[in-house]
Amino acid sequence: MKILLMGNPNVGKSVIFSRLTGVNVIASNYHGTTVEFARGTMRFNQTKAEIIDVPGTYSLLPTTKAEEVASEMLKEGDIVIDVIDATNLERSLNFTLDLIESGATIIVALNIWDEACHKGIKIDANKLEKMLGVPVVSTCALTGEGIKELVDRLPEAKSRKAKFDDKWVEIGNIVENVQQVIRRHHTPLERLGDASVTPATGIPIALIILFLSFWLVRFIGESLIGYVLEPLFDTFWTPLMMRISDLLEGGGFLHDLFIGQLIDGEIIYMESMGLLTTGLFVPIAAVLPYIFAFYFVLSLLEDFGYLPRLAVLTDTVMHRVGLHGMGIVPMMLGLGCNVPGALSTRILETRRERFIAMTLLAISVPCMAQIAMVVGLVGKYGIRGLGTVFFTMFLVWLVLGLLLNRIIKGESPEIFVDIAPYRLPHFKAIGKKVWMRVKWFLKEALPFVLLGVIIVNILYNFGIIQWIGRYTAPVVTRLFGLPEEAVGALIVGFLRKDVAVGMLVPLNLSLKQLITASVILAMYFPCVATFAAMLRELGIWDMLKSVGLMLLATAVVGGLLNLIL
Amino acid sequence: MSDGNPLVKAETGKGYRVVKIIGGYGMIRKLNLLGIREGRIIKKISSQPLRGPVVVEIGGSQIAIGYGMAIRIIVEAES
Numbered sequence: 001m002k003i004l005l006m007g008n009p010n011v012g013k014s015v016i017f018s019r020l021t022g023v024n025v026i027a028s029n030y031h032g033t034t035v036e037f038a039r040g041t042m043r044f045n046q047t048k049a050e051i052i053d054v055p056g057t058y059s060l061l062p063t064t065k066a067e068e069v070a071s072e073m074l075k076e077g078d079i080v081i082d083v084i085d086a087t088n089l090e091r092s093l094n095f096t097l098d099l100i101e102s103g104a105t106i107i108v109a110l111n112i113w114d115e116a117c118h119k120g121i122k123i124d125a126n127k128l129e130k131m132l133g134v135p136v137v138s139t140c141a142l143t144g145e146g147i148k149e150l151v152d153r154l155p156e157a158k159s160r161k162a163k164f165d166d167k168w169v170e171i172g173n174i175v176e177n178v179q180q181v182i183r184r185h186h187t188p189l190e191r192l193g194d195a196s197v198t199p200a201t202g203i204p205i206a207l208i209i210l211f212l213s214f215w216l217v218r219f220i221g222e223s224l225i226g227y228v229l230e231p232l233f234d235t236f237w238t239p240l241m242m243r244i245s246d247l248l249e250g251g252g253f254l255h256d257l258f259i260g261q262l263i264d265g266e267i268i269y270m271e272s273m274g275l276l277t278t279g280l281f282v283p284i285a286a287v288l289p290y291i292f293a294f295y296f297v298l299s300l301l302e303d304f305g306y307l308p309r310l311a312v313l314t315d316t317v318m319h320r321v322g323l324h325g326m327g328i329v330p331m332m333l334g335l336g337c338n339v340p341g342a343l344s345t346r347i348l349e350t351r352r353e354r355f356i357a358m359t360l361l362a363i364s365v366p367c368m369a370q371i372a373m374v375v376g377l378v379g380k381y382g383i384r385g386l387g388t389v390f391f392t393m394f395l396v397w398l399v400l401g402l403l404l405n406r407i408i409k410g411e412s413p414e415i416f417v418d419i420a421p422y423r424l425p426h427f428k429a430i431g432k433k434v435w436m437r438v439k440w441f442l443k444e445a446l447p448f449v450l451l452g453v454i455i456v457n458i459l460y461n462f463g464i465i466q467w468i469g470r471y472t473a474p475v476v477t478r479l480f481g482l483p484e485e486a487v488g489a490l491i492v493g494f495l496r497k498d499v500a501v502g503m504l505v506p507l508n509l510s511l512k513q514l515i516t517a518s519v520i521l522a523m524y525f526p527c528v529a530t531f532a533a534m535l536r537e538l539g540i541w542d543m544l545k546s547v548g549l550m551l552l553a554t555a556v557v558g559g560l561l562n563l564i565l
Numbered sequence: 566m567s568d569g570n571p572l573v574k575a576e577t578g579k580g581y582r583v584v585k586i587i588g589g590y591g592m593i594r595k596l597n598l599l600g601i602r603e604g605r606i607i608k609k610i611s612s613q614p615l616r617g618p619v620v621v622e623i624g625g626s627q628i629a630i631g632y633g634m635a636i637r638i639i640v641e642a643e644s
Contacts, residue, residue: 091624
């Protein structure tokens, strides 16, 4: 038994999915959050039913990739829960009529019911049910209202094969009969929404929001590190580690592997490079606080509905780099982790745009794990350190984008997107989303960090770094002006960028070298997780082209930094 | 009655009636799916400088339309 959740983008399919299956999926207040099918199960008629959350589309006529996928999926489903937006009945009903024409077995969930009431929209659900000829249940997925009724009435789902001569006339007729709109004044949120896309007010609003976001991420991240995690490690973990160090007699292979090098007889968490010291401290105490802070702030912006408005404001700039405004979404997500960033490029329509977006992402958008470590590394130099690193990355993004837009044939389509109304974020929903993303980080990143630390030990113990260092000296030393041992960071950077940045700590680099190394590490190659995601999205040929661009850009930018700084 | 102006030239904050969409089947269909078709009343909310997108309100929801599309949507003032 297969049950499909289908409907327009941003009508709450993913929230209903979470409610039905108990499986949490990321839901946000903008178009195109679900780019992959999520599958889950629920009990239905004493049997297990599979539920599939299908990415949203406006129609079933397969003219775009998303529509094609949706109409393919439809053949597999036994029941379709058609989720429609009560605040946007007309648009939703077009998809419903498409479904009816296809002969699918349908039950309609009239969602966002509460917001429609606030907006002064009244819909007679019983009448709608009669006119459509399939069951209609009003729901408010965010609070869970109506979900039980939806499940109870699933067996009533009906296939009503009908053909409509003129769908828009039919829809107009239905809307007129079931919907009543009471005119009312604009709410403050709506006025803020309009102000956000008007240039004179929108640009200052964008600057304030972005500034506050960065400030908040840094404030939360630094506070958690300084007041919670570092003290915890120092008070509870260090004595235990020193005990183990004594047991292992302060040296030898096992000691190096688990505890690492003692520096003046002490464990320095950022430098020792043991599995239990640096291997745990980097992901948990140095990176996790920033991951948490970033996703908390991003989730607020997402659920409030700010991203599509930022897309409108940045559209002109994004066109110059071969994308349109919605290209800002993968860039923002990529600042957290490049993997979800790469996946979210599916909201862009053409292959050309996706190639440009992913290449820009991999080269010039550092992820939060790396940013956290760079802040730790050059933060003490203030704007001269951090400012130079991030301004360089931004310049690379811009120049590379301008070039790619020139070089790669084809045009980029225009932005054309529904702008969801501002909605006050639900704190429970935010909490759940942040927790999912943090959990994902721990599950995906922690093993790679530990593996990275093991590899560092092997590289040093067997003198491999010195050996490779000799051969790579022309590039690393002469072109980039870095010491030979810095090649170790570049090797580990294939695995995890945060561990790689950590490897720069004991090298006692000058500010100039720190800046160059941080920028090179961000640019030269994506980490293995991002590489795998890009390879899947781009295919081998485009991936090779993208890698070529990465190496070329790194050589040019690294060389220039070495010359200029 | 005038022949109308492209949406990009229309004043913000005012209501307009769509009189014509100059474009191929694909574009007309795309606009149609989000409710923009001949005869519909839309309100222009904003437009960005330097050939940026236009935001319109239609039936209680807002849509961002790229400049290249918005220039091919012909509207006339709705009294």
